[in-house]
Amino acid sequence: MKLDVEQSISSMKTKIAEYCLQKNIYNPIVVGIHTGGVWVAKQLLDAVPTQEPLATLDITFYRDDFTRAGLNPKVNQTLLPSIEGRHVILVDDVLMSGRTIRAAMNEIFDFGRPASISLAILYDLGRHELPISADIVGETLSLQAHQRIKLSGPAPLSVALMETTKMVS
Template identity: 50%
Template sequence: MSWDEQQLQQRLDTMAEQIGQWMTGREPLLVGIESGGAWVAEALNQRLPSALPMGTLNPSFYRDDFDTRGLKPATRPSKLPFDVDGRHILLVDDVLMTGRTIRASMNELFDFGRPASITLAILFDIGHRQLPIRADICGETLALPPHQRVELRGPAPLVAEIREIRPEE
């Protein structure tokens, strides 16, 4: 199964509507998790009535499997060009699976300050939770078997497909 640019645009439009409602009375900051979450955050930001201040997080150093997984060759540093203390954060990622990337991202975010709140927006929620983390705003929920995952490619155009996980991954 795959999603073309138009299908993803429809999901992003729906998510942007939900974010617009959530934003009422708040002045949030938008934070995308590298790299797919940053692409989704940018696409969402373009759909909002007024663009939000945006930053990116790369939680690679905060992962609990860092010692066995290591770093990807193209690891980029986090960029939060604003103060997060007391602010409402809209944290965005492309796929929510185990919850470990979100946990690592929140750990890193708290190194930058103490937000008033963190709201999680996810393009695809595929389950397989290992931690009690859930999306507040979700583009699509899928029930995939453990040997499959959703892979997002971008940044433009955004396309997604389900792929098989090889045992060594």
Template identity: 50%
Template sequence: MTELPRPGSLLDTLAQRLRLEIDRRDLTDPAMIGIHSGGIWIAEHLHARLGLREPLGRLDITFYRDDFSQIGMHPQVRASQLPFRVEGRDILLIDDVFYTGRTVRAALNEIFDYGRPAQVVLGVLLERDGRQIPIRPDCAGGTLTLPPGQRIKLTGPDPLAFTLQAD
């Protein structure tokens, strides 16, 4: 049986690693974007902890997914909200679980439709095995290896918890 990590302690670690990355890259006034839905929950916590000034951006990547034709024509879509200029900005992109890299690829495509950021720092609460494309997080709260046929899902927003599910 796989022991599930606690989101609270992963949030602490992720916030600390993001602070270090912000300092290392000398980012000034970065804007934060959370990927719907779990990434937004995580970003809400991190936005306050990091004391960011810009409002939090929210991204729904539904129409940018590479499996859109497989999930059907009636997905639940929410409007993306980026209440700041993207062009030339340092962006903190936040998601809950990094798995194949395809969600982040779709998010980057959408962000670039709003403009060309100076830098994008990818922070995830949990990185698991199974990467399929050459994208990986800059900062992760933790890592997890799962046996074949299992996946992990963040539930929330209050309380945040992980559940294991069968593929």
């Protein structure tokens, strides 16, 4: 499987501009989820009709698997302006189970009540465990259970298909 991150980003730029126009969304707050979502959001920002700087979100303490992740998670800073009544475009690199997005929305609502939240995802793996879907998708992938996507960056931004060990039942 050949993955072309530049082509997927280009597709997202076109889709996000059309989406904002279609939904009459002007001057939204673009929020990247650390770390890969921030990298993708930086690439998309010039295609969004906004004057707002990029906002960032660290969901480490909002994850439902935080206690399983170990005692020393790498925590990044959340930089979020007032979102009360504003349109938010939430950006992440990969949508798999939907748990990261749920955690991000929980944190966003701790900062206020946005007018709307739209979801932009670079790669949708279609393995949703929660009823969460993206409004803007760079590419939808069908991977085998032992395969994952690994985004590296920020410059250059690259993507790789990773093989994990197969679980024997």
